[in-house]
Amino acid sequence: MNKMETVEEREAMSLHQRILADISERILSGEWAPGHRVPFEYELAQQYGCSRMTVNKALSQLAKAGLIERRRRSGSFVRRPQSQAAVLEIHDIKVEVQALGLPYSYALISRQKRKSTADDRVLLDLKQSTPVLDLTCLHRAGARPFCLEQRLISLTAVPEAADESFEEAAPGPWLVGHVPWSTAEHRIRATAAGEEVAAALEIEAGAACLAVERRTWSADHPVTQVRFTYPGDSHMLVARFTPSDGS
Template identity: 70%
Template structure:
C-alpha cells in the first residue's frame, strides 16, 4: 500500500490513522461540536483528509456505528446518532411530543389517503362485524431531517364520518382523532419485524433492518374507531411500562 497508514504522535508514539479518525470524530460528537443528525463527511472526503485508504475509513466508521455514536444510512451516508426516544406503552402518545422531547424539530407528511369499502383484512384489523367505509392513511413522521416513524392507519368512517372529508395534510390523524372522538378503550400490540422494501425506503434504512412495531386499536363505547401501525427503526426507540402491584 502506497499510502501512509500511521503517523507520529507527540513523544514519537506511532498512532494508526484508524485510531486517529476514531478519536477525531468521537471528540467532535462527545463535545457537542457535531450535534445529533449532523452528517459525517463522506468516506471519500475522509480518505482525502487523512490521506489513507477507503478500507481504513470504513473500518473506523463501522466501529463508531457499533459503539452507537453514529448511524450509517442507505444512500445518505453516516450521521451522528439521535438520542433514543422513549414512549410509554400504556399511553396514547403523540409522536410530536416524542420528537420534541429529543430537542428536535418535528415534521409530518401524509404519503397516501384512500377512502374505500372495507376488505376482510380491514375488518379483522378494526374488529368490524360487517362491511362499511374506511379511510386508509399512510404517513411519515420526521425528527429533524431523519424519518422517525412510518404510520399505517385505518379509520372506521361509521364511527367518525367527518374523517372522510379531512385531507390530513396539515395535521396527523392521531391528534386529530384524539381531539374529536372520546375513546373508552385501547389495545396495544408490540412486536419486532424486518423492514420490507417499502418501509425501508420510507424510513431510509436497509431492507431487512430490525424495526419495532406498535399496533393500536381504539374504541369509543362499543364502536371501533381506528387501527394504527407505527413502525420505528429498532435502534432509535424504547417502550416503557410503569405499573403497580395488583390489588387482587
C-alpha cells in the same frame, strides 16, 4: 478587579453558549450523524480561542442532554437519539420527538377512501363492511425518518374524517380531539422492514424494526387501527406499574 472578573465570566459564558449552539445545530440538522466524532477538547479550545474548561462545560451539558456520548480516552461522539414511549398511553409523536430536542415534521404519503376489505374488518374489529379511510404518514425527527404510520379509520364511526385531508396535521391528534375513545388495545412486536417500510424509513430491507399496533373503540364502535413502525435501534417502550394486592 471584580469588574474584570465579571467581564471574563461574561466572555466565557458567551463562548460556552456559542459552542453549545454550534454543536447542537450540527447534530440536530443532521450535519453530524450518529457516531460522528466531535472535535477533541483541545481542538475546540483552539477553534474558539477559549479555555478547555469552557469547552468541557459545554460538552458536559450536551452529554447531559443526550446529544453526545463522552468516552474516556476516545473523545465525544454524536449519540443516536432514543425515544421512550409509554406502553399504556396514547401519546402524540410530535411531543415525543420534541422531547428528544429534535425538530419535528410530518408528511402524508397516501390517502385513500374505500370500502373495507376482509383484512380491514379483522384489523378494525368490524362486524360488517363499512367505508374506511386508509392513510400512510411519515413522521421525522430532524433530518431522519422517525416513524411510519399506517392507519385505518372507520368512516361509520368518524364520518367527518372523510372531509379531512390530513396533509398538514397527523390523524392521531385529530382523532383524539374529535372522538372520545373508551377502550384501547396495544400490540407490540419485533419485525423486519419490508421494501415499502424500508424505503420510507430510509433503512435497509430486512432491518430490525419495532411495530406498535393500536386499536381504539368509542363505546362498542371500532374507531381506528394504526400501526407505527420505528427503526429498531432508535425506540424503546417503557411501562411503570405498582404491585397488585395479590402479589
